[in-house]
Amino acid sequence: MVENSLSKIQQHLASLDEKAREAIENATHIKKYQKNEYLLQAGEICKSGFQIVSGVARKFYLNDGKEITTELFFTDDIAVSLESYTLQQPSKEFIQAIEPCTVSVTNYQAFQELKQKHKGLLELDLLMTEYYALWLEARLFQFHTMDATQRYMLLLKQQPHFVQQIPLTYLASYLGISLETLSRIRARI
Amino acid sequence: MVENSLSKIQQHLASLDEKAREAIENATHIKKYQKNEYLLQAGEICKSGFQIVSGVARKFYLNDGKEITTELFFTDDIAVSLESYTLQQPSKEFIQAIEPCTVSVTNYQAFQELKQKHKGLLELDLLMTEYYALWLEARLFQFHTMDATQRYMLLLKQQPHFVQQIPLTYLASYLGISLETLSRIRARI
DNA sequence: AGTGGAATTTGATATAAGTCAAATAATCTT
DNA sequence: AAGATTATTTGACTTATATCAAATTCCACT
Numbered sequence: 001m002v003e004n005s006l007s008k009i010q011q012h013l014a015s016l017d018e019k020a021r022e023a024i025e026n027a028t029h030i031k032k033y034q035k036n037e038y039l040l041q042a043g044e045i046c047k048s049g050f051q052i053v054s055g056v057a058r059k060f061y062l063n064d065g066k067e068i069t070t071e072l073f074f075t076d077d078i079a080v081s082l083e084s085y086t087l088q089q090p091s092k093e094f095i096q097a098i099e100p101c102t103v104s105v106t107n108y109q110a111f112q113e114l115k116q117k118h119k120g121l122l123e124l125d126l127l128m129t130e131y132y133a134l135w136l137e138a139r140l141f142q143f144h145t146m147d148a149t150q151r152y153m154l155l156l157k158q159q160p161h162f163v164q165q166i167p168l169t170y171l172a173s174y175l176g177i178s179l180e181t182l183s184r185i186r187a188r189i
Numbered sequence: 190m191v192e193n194s195l196s197k198i199q200q201h202l203a204s205l206d207e208k209a210r211e212a213i214e215n216a217t218h219i220k221k222y223q224k225n226e227y228l229l230q231a232g233e234i235c236k237s238g239f240q241i242v243s244g245v246a247r248k249f250y251l252n253d254g255k256e257i258t259t260e261l262f263f264t265d266d267i268a269v270s271l272e273s274y275t276l277q278q279p280s281k282e283f284i285q286a287i288e289p290c291t292v293s294v295t296n297y298q299a300f301q302e303l304k305q306k307h308k309g310l311l312e313l314d315l316l317m318t319e320y321y322a323l324w325l326e327a328r329l330f331q332f333h334t335m336d337a338t339q340r341y342m343l344l345l346k347q348q349p350h351f352v353q354q355i356p357l358t359y360l361a362s363y364l365g366i367s368l369e370t371l372s373r374i375r376a377r378i
Numbered sequence: 379a380g381t382g383g384a385a386t387t388t389g390a391t392a393t394a395a396g397t398c399a400a401a402t403a404a405t406c407t408t
Numbered sequence: 409a410a411g412a413t414t415a416t417t418t419g420a421c422t423t424a425t426a427t428c429a430a431a432t433t434c435c436a437c438t
Contacts, residue, residue: 004276063334070326070333082326086319087193122311129318130275136325137259137271143332144259144365145252148395168416176333181395183417337425357386370425372387 002138005131012124020118027110033057033097039079040095046084048105052077055101056165060173061093069173072162078128098170148177149185191327194320201313209307216299222246222286228268229284235273237294241266244290245354249362250282258362261351267317287359337366338374 030053033039039050039057050057052073059071059079070093073079084091085108115122142151152175156163162171172182219242222228228239228246239246241262248260248268259282262268273280274297304311331340341364345352351360361371 001272001276001278004278008276068333070329082319083323086323087197089193119308119311122308122315126311126315126318129315129322130271133318133322133325134272134275136322136329140259140325140329140332143329144257167414178396179416180397180418184395187417367426368386369388369427373425376387 002131002134005127005134009124009127009131012120012127016120016124017118020114020120023114023118024106024111024121027114028104028106031103031105033101033103035097035100037097038094039097039101039103040081040084040091040093042092042094043090044084045088046081046091047088047108048080049085049108049111050079050095051104051106052079053102053104055097055103056099057095057097057101057103058166058170058174059093059095060170067173069170072166072170072174074161074165082132098166143176148175148181149188151175152177152182152185153189191320191323194316194323198313198316198320201309201316205309205313206307209303209309212303212307213295213300213310216303217293217295220292220294222290222292224286224289226286227283228286228290228292229270229273229280229282231281231283232279233273234277235270235280236277236297237269238274238297238300239268239284240293240295241268242291242293244286244292245288246284246286246290246292247355247359247363248282248284249359256362258359261355261359261363263350263354271321287355332365337364337370338377340364341366341371341374342378 033055040046042061050073052075054075057073057079058069059073059081060067060069062068071079073095079095081091081093081095083089084093088108111121111125115125142154146154155171155175162174166174168182169179172179175182177185222244229235231250239262241264243264246262246268247258248262248270249256249258251257260268262284268284270280270282270284272278273282277297300310300314304314331343335343344360344364351363355363357371358368361368364371366374
């Protein structure tokens with residue numbers, strides 16, 4: 001269960017020593033984004049981690065001209081393009097505010113250095129990466145075993161706020177379903 | 190590119206200090222498995238990491254009675270059920286030798302303790318988890334954007350040894366294609 | 379080498395989901 | 409509020425892939 005992993009992160013966060021927490025704070029600043037503005041564009045190197053304070057954002061890439069939404073971010077979620085962030089190479093993905101966002105932006109380089117000083121932060125990074133990998137496994141499971149209707153129903157059950165707050169086009173893309181099919185699925189329920 | 194991440198791991202491995210390497214070795218033993226034998230069964234807690242020395246293995250779960258193969262392991266690959274390993278809870282997945290295997294088995298608990306003593310091992314764990322997450326992202330991309338034929342062709346190009354060494358049933362399941370359809374795809378090429 | 383069982387292929391059919399096109403409905407703008 | 413844009417729904421049709429069933433091919437074992 002991905003939730004167990006999340007609670008491990010929260011426990012770890014609670015037990016972080018004061019110095020480490022302060023150090024991160026110094027490498028972090030708040031930034032606001034308008035609707036449709038990009039936190040990261042393809043081609044840029046992802047030099048920050050973005051934690052959503054308020055608003056909604058999405059991550060997507062272009063696949064022969066079509067946008068494929070891969071992740072949706074709400075309050076407290078952390079958004080990065082993993083490949084670009086970890087390897088510090090140009091991103092294939094965009095991160096975009098789909099509602100006006102307030103974001104807590106932590107510098108990559110500074111965080112790297114802090115991880116050397118504070119073992120707790122290195123552990124935190126590991127826990128967060130494990131959490132993301134478990135989330136990816138769960139998502140892969142859905143693509144591997146569920147049809148379009150089942151994927152939508154599960155989303156409705158597990159993340160009802162997605163359905164309320166996200167335009168259908170993005171939802172469809174996120175679920176790997178065409179816009180029209182998703183519309184029909186909704187009509188049928 | 191997942192390869193860049195792999196080379197980062199290898200570099201890190203090369204620069205690990207002697208003590209850390211020795212310590213891991215002490216927490217590790219070699220074990221042999223016959224064809225079809227399980228390295229891990231669903232319901233068990235994954236108390237070891239399994240590195241393949243020789244042979245071939247697969248990871249799968251049961252989804253209403255059907256086996257879904259999620260990963261295939263060759264020489265040097267590391268096999269764990271991530272959820273069970275990281276959270277030390279009963280596994281939903283099986284890991285099974287599909288050819289006779291020699292495996293380097295590292296105890297979870299010992300590795301956890303060593304990560305506390307040797308920062309290099311903690312870093313290594315992070316790098317390996319990042320690598321796995323990037324691999325999962327790439328796989329998700331394939332399910333998200335490619336049809337059955339494209340997925341098979343990509344596998345053929347990137348992992349030709351899979352196609353030689355893995356029974357079609359497992360390959361089909363791994364690719365999320367029915368056995369019959371995969372057979373037809375192959376006939377068509 | 380011959381036989382039993384598994385793996386793979388081939389055939390016929392059903393169905394989920396995509397695509398293209400048009401019609402509504404919702405929303406934003408001035 | 410009216411028009412303009414954008415988002416969503418509905419319709420008609422096509423296509424990829426699953427399913428069920430049978431035939432064949434491939435191997436392992438005595």
